[in-house]
Amino acid sequence: xxxxxxxxxxxxxxxxxxxxxxxxxxxxxxxxxxxxxxxxxxxxxxxxxxxxxxxxxxxxxxxxxxxxxxxxxxxxxxxxxxxxxxxxxxxxxxxxxxxxxxxxxxxxxxxxxxxxxxxxxxxxxxxxxxxxxxxxxxxxxxxxxxxxxxxx
Amino acid sequence: xxxxxxxxxxxxxxxxxxxxxxxxxxxxxxxxxxxxxxxxxxxxxxxxxxxxxxxxxxxxxxxxxxxxxxxxxxxxxxxxxxxxxxxxxxxxxxxxxxxxxxxxxxxxxxxxxxxxxxxxxxxxxxxxxxxxxxxxxxxxxxxxxxxxxxxxxxxxxxxxxxxxxxxxxxxxxxxxxxxxxxxxxxxxxxxxxxxxxxxxxxxxxxxxxxxxxxxxxxxxxxxxxxxxxxxxxxxxxxxxxxxxxxxxxxxxxxxxxxxxxxxxxxxxxxxxxxxxxxxxxxxxxxxxxxxxxxxxxxxxxxxxxxxxxxxxxxxxxxxxxxxxxxxxxxxxxxxxxxxxxxxxxxxxxxxxxxxxxxxxxxxxxxxxxxxxxxxxxxxxxxxxxxxxxxxxxxxxxxxxxxxxxxxxxxxxxxxxxxxxxxxxxxxxxxxxxxxxxxxxxxxxxxxxxxxxxxxxxxxxxxxxxxxxxxxxxxxxxxxxxxxxxxxxxxxxxxxxxxxxxxxxxxxxxxxxxxxxxxxxxxxxxxxxxxxxxxxxxxxxxxxxxxxxxxxxxxxxxxxxxxxxxxxxxxxxxxxxxxxxxxxxxxxxxxxxxxxxxxxxxxxxxxxxxxxxxxxxxxxxxxxxxxxxxxxxxxxxxxxxxxxxxxxxxxxxxxxxxxxxxxxxxxxxxxxxxxxxxxxxxxxxxxxxxxxxxxxxxxxxxxxxxxxxxxxxxxxxxxxx
Numbered sequence: 001x002x003x004x005x006x007x008x009x010x011x012x013x014x015x016x017x018x019x020x021x022x023x024x025x026x027x028x029x030x031x032x033x034x035x036x037x038x039x040x041x042x043x044x045x046x047x048x049x050x051x052x053x054x055x056x057x058x059x060x061x062x063x064x065x066x067x068x069x070x071x072x073x074x075x076x077x078x079x080x081x082x083x084x085x086x087x088x089x090x091x092x093x094x095x096x097x098x099x100x101x102x103x104x105x106x107x108x109x110x111x112x113x114x115x116x117x118x119x120x121x122x123x124x125x126x127x128x129x130x131x132x133x134x135x136x137x138x139x140x141x142x143x144x145x146x147x148x149x150x151x152x
Numbered sequence: 153x154x155x156x157x158x159x160x161x162x163x164x165x166x167x168x169x170x171x172x173x174x175x176x177x178x179x180x181x182x183x184x185x186x187x188x189x190x191x192x193x194x195x196x197x198x199x200x201x202x203x204x205x206x207x208x209x210x211x212x213x214x215x216x217x218x219x220x221x222x223x224x225x226x227x228x229x230x231x232x233x234x235x236x237x238x239x240x241x242x243x244x245x246x247x248x249x250x251x252x253x254x255x256x257x258x259x260x261x262x263x264x265x266x267x268x269x270x271x272x273x274x275x276x277x278x279x280x281x282x283x284x285x286x287x288x289x290x291x292x293x294x295x296x297x298x299x300x301x302x303x304x305x306x307x308x309x310x311x312x313x314x315x316x317x318x319x320x321x322x323x324x325x326x327x328x329x330x331x332x333x334x335x336x337x338x339x340x341x342x343x344x345x346x347x348x349x350x351x352x353x354x355x356x357x358x359x360x361x362x363x364x365x366x367x368x369x370x371x372x373x374x375x376x377x378x379x380x381x382x383x384x385x386x387x388x389x390x391x392x393x394x395x396x397x398x399x400x401x402x403x404x405x406x407x408x409x410x411x412x413x414x415x416x417x418x419x420x421x422x423x424x425x426x427x428x429x430x431x432x433x434x435x436x437x438x439x440x441x442x443x444x445x446x447x448x449x450x451x452x453x454x455x456x457x458x459x460x461x462x463x464x465x466x467x468x469x470x471x472x473x474x475x476x477x478x479x480x481x482x483x484x485x486x487x488x489x490x491x492x493x494x495x496x497x498x499x500x501x502x503x504x505x506x507x508x509x510x511x512x513x514x515x516x517x518x519x520x521x522x523x524x525x526x527x528x529x530x531x532x533x534x535x536x537x538x539x540x541x542x543x544x545x546x547x548x549x550x551x552x553x554x555x556x557x558x559x560x561x562x563x564x565x566x567x568x569x570x571x572x573x574x575x576x577x578x579x580x581x582x583x584x585x586x587x588x589x590x591x592x593x594x595x596x597x598x599x600x601x602x603x604x605x606x607x608x609x610x611x612x613x614x615x616x617x618x619x620x621x622x623x624x625x626x627x628x629x630x631x632x633x634x635x636x637x638x639x640x641x642x643x644x645x646x647x648x649x650x651x652x653x654x655x656x657x658x659x660x661x662x663x664x665x666x667x668x669x670x671x672x673x674x675x676x677x678x679x680x681x682x683x684x685x686x687x688x689x690x691x692x693x694x695x696x697x698x699x700x701x702x703x704x705x706x707x708x709x710x711x712x713x714x715x716x717x718x719x720x721x722x723x724x725x726x727x728x729x730x731x732x733x734x735x736x737x738x739x740x741x742x743x744x745x746x747x748x749x750x751x752x753x754x755x756x757x758x759x760x761x762x763x764x765x766x767x768x769x770x771x772x773x774x775x776x777x778x779x780x781x782x783x784x785x786x787x788x789x790x791x792x793x794x795x796x797x798x799x800x801x802x803x804x805x806x807x808x809x810x811x812x813x814x815x816x817x818x819x820x821x822x823x824x825x826x827x828x829x830x831x832x833x834x835x836x837x838x839x840x841x842x843x844x845x846x847x848x849x850x851x852x853x854x855x856x857x858x859x860x861x862x863x864x865x866x867x868x869x870x871x872x
Contacts, residue, residue, distance in 0.1 A: 001405055017423075017425075018405050018406070018425070018426075021423075021425045022425065025423055025424050025425040028424070029380070029423035029424055029425070030423065032374060033365075034365070034367045034371070034372040034374075035364070035365015035366070036365070037369075037371070037497070037498070037546075038371060038424075038499065038575075039497050039498075039499075039578065040578040040801055040802050041428075041577055041578055041579075041801075042578070042801055042802070042803060044801065044802035044803055045497070045578075045802050047497060074365065075363075075364065075365035076364070076365050081364070082360055082363050082364040087363045087364070090359075090363045091355065091359050091360070091363060094353075094355045094356055094359065094768050094769075094772065096356055096358075096359065096362045096363075097229070097230070097772055097773070097776055098226075098227060098496075098497065098498070098544075098545060098546050098547045098548075099356075099358065099362035099368070099544070099546070100369060100496075100497040100498045100546030100547060101497045101546075102362050102363060103362075103363075103365045106363060125810045125811045125813075126810075126811065128810045129809050129810045129811045130809075131809075131810070132497065132802065132807050132809060133497070134495055134496060134497045134547050134549075134780075134807065135497075135547060135776045135780070136775065136776040136777075136778075136779035136780045136783065136808065136813070137772060137775070137776060138779060138808075138809075138810050138813040139775050139779075139813065139815060139816055140772065140775070141810070142810065142813075
């Protein structure tokens with residue numbers, strides 16, 4: 001099996017996996033970084049969202065061979081101890097119910113706010129449309145993104 | 153000490169026991185619902201918590217910190233936060249001194265370690281308060297003894313005990329003494345006006361772990377040497393395994409082993425991806441074992457039932473046939489719903505390691521005790537050899553009541569003797585479901601002299617029918633001639649509970665029908681409901697489940713908060729009210745039409761769930777329930793063709809997303825009564841409120857879910 005050197009949360013990490021292995025499973029199974037979640041495996045739900053060079057991407061459909069040398073950020077590396085404005089807003093609004101999709105929601109929101117620091121309500125709803133929350137905590141996700149924009 | 157009630161004092165003395173912890177502090181073990189055995193002993197080593205007799209524990213350290221081992225499984229309904237809040241209230245400690253850990257499970261004796269039916273808080277309310285109050289009294293008694301004063305001259309608040317001289321002792325300073333005192337009886341409970349914690353907005357106790365991506369869920373659990381299992385199951389209901397070829401699978405990097413069990417084949421991999429690839433590479437032949445059913449077959453069978461005479465009667469008042477014969481007008485409608493998968497965001501998964509000594513199980517399960525017993529029988533092992541630990545659950549919605557995935561894990565580990573985790577793909581999760589059954593309701597009503605004189609509800613469902621009490625929900629007792637009849641068709645498709653079983657669709661049918669009746673009678677929908685409720689006030693019929701007074705209050709609150717009947721021209725409102733899971737809910741949907749399609753802008757909700765333990769969490773449950781209800785009513789489209797599910801992932805199965813989501817505005821009725829459930833009752837009225845708003849906007853009656861199919865059909869008709 002081939003070796004890959006990945007740059008994850010600022011650190012160089014070496015893994016030996018098949019070339020087609022999605023980043024999601026490299027993170028979860030090889031590196032035991034389980035904050036990034038498996039939801040659908042076909043880039044439809046957003047639970048597996050991470051950042052590659054500050055852009056939100058679906059790690060479940062991203063083969064490891066395609067991302068060597070890129071800068072990868074996961075929920076574990078978004079901030080020191082949950083202090084990113086988006087995470088702070090999630091706490092303040094008390095967004096989660098079951099909590100499973102929230103890492104992906106937070107990663108999508110963080111990348112979006114980097115692009116658009118003062119979004120309208122409609123822009124927020126559009127940006128977050130790709131992430132499913134089965135508990136339907138959507139009202140609070142919307143509010144938390146608004147709050148994070150205000151505070152960052 | 154005087155005992156006024158022998159049986160109560162007996163159970164009180166036995167439902168709680170204490171010990172001095174080896175590591176310092178006091179451990180209180182209690183049994184949420186039943187008296188534990190007289191000989192039961194609370195462990196002194198915190199790592200050996202014994203859940204045989206006690207299903208929950210409180211630890212108070214010498215520093216005054218309180219850890220509550222919350223007994224009920226957390227599926228996102230908030231009980232891991234709200235149940236400890238109730239204990240902490242009566243114990244009278246400040247919430248920042250409290251931490252919460254998930255209780256482990258009891259292999260045999262758990263009374264209600266089940267998340268389902270919105271009943272956790274309702275059943276726990278008295279026992280949790282008693283536990284907190286009794287523990288507080290023990291601490292006060294210990295402090296009083298230390299000071300040499302009467303306990304009645306001391307009081308405790310915020311973790312500090314004070315005597316008449318103004319001396320103080322912290323809880324932590326008296327735990328050693330308190331732990332060996334006799335359990336007091338007849339402790340008094342706080343009045344609701346004195347609550348400091350109950351009624352406050354308390355944040356989810358796991359919030360920090362959730363937002364930083366810490367391992368919490370079943371899928372996150374890892375053990376030394378664990379391997380992953382991906383399971384190939386029959387592709388259609390009614391098929392079984394004929395033969396299979398695993399040569400290609402075994403050649404895939406990381407595939408360790410392929411094992412057949414029953415009609416299923418497990419591919420074990422050193423990582424999830426390898427196991428999933430290995431499963432895809434299996435070449436299996438299937439043979440027909442039963443009729444392969446399609447949605448058209450189910451439609452035919454359910455209509456055959458509705459048009460026939462083979463029904464059971466769930467409730468019958470007066471004589472509906474006579475009412476129908478004498479009517480000025482008869483209205484009859486048939487409402488249809490499809491099967492629905494649960495689609496928890498965390499796909500089904502479970503860990504099992506079967507060894508000669510024990511069966512170790514870890515994972516997300518709503519019914520740990522039931523599942524452990526099933527597995528002990530399945531593997532022919534003693535119940536005490538089954539060790540099951542619960543994880544947080546990435547959603548439940550009823551799916552995790554069924555331990556099929558845990559049984560699979562146990563069977564595979566039993567064959568391979570490896571520590572394994574079964575991981576469902578989304579496709580597995582949707583195709584091997586235990587679905588909300590497809591149901592059709594036919595409702596017929598008679599109107600005579602401007603009154604509703606007869607009401608007959610017929611239910612034709614797949615595999616099973618509404619449980620006993622539902623026939624006694626509204627409008628039972630309101631209409632003189634009333635009948636509920638049920639019958640079902642036995643199908644190979646596996647079905648089970650889905651958030652608010654039966655009522656999740658029945659409420660839509662009923663409240664759409666009442667909307668139509670109101671139109672027919674030239675009355676306002678909520679006004680008609682309130683009029684009907686007067687007929688059941690003061691009833692002596694103990695079967696009636698709902699309270700007409702509470703329902704009326706709830707309806708009125710929703711009307712007021714939604715500005716019912718006074719909206720802008722572009723906004724169209726729809727009303728719906730429903731009682732389920734001991735909670736009364738009324739909802740108003742505000743919609744706008746855009747390009748012939750409805751946009752649900754806002755839903756105003758009034759809820760009477762008694763005392764609201766944690767408003768912040770409670771509102772989250774209501775918001776989620778309402779949006780979930782709208783999402784599935786609008787988009788939930790699930791069908792079968794020759795036994796095969798026609799949607800298995802989110803590319804062709806639509807769940808509600810952000811841009812379709814209305815603002816939900818929640819208002820609680822302040823009844824001061826004991827709390828009832830909230831995980832489910834917000835959902836049932838939502839579909840009806842939206843359907844009725846669509847009728848207000850367009851005049852179209854939606855009779856079949858998902859609405860999107862009907863709406864698109866009528867839109868294409870209009871556009872030609």
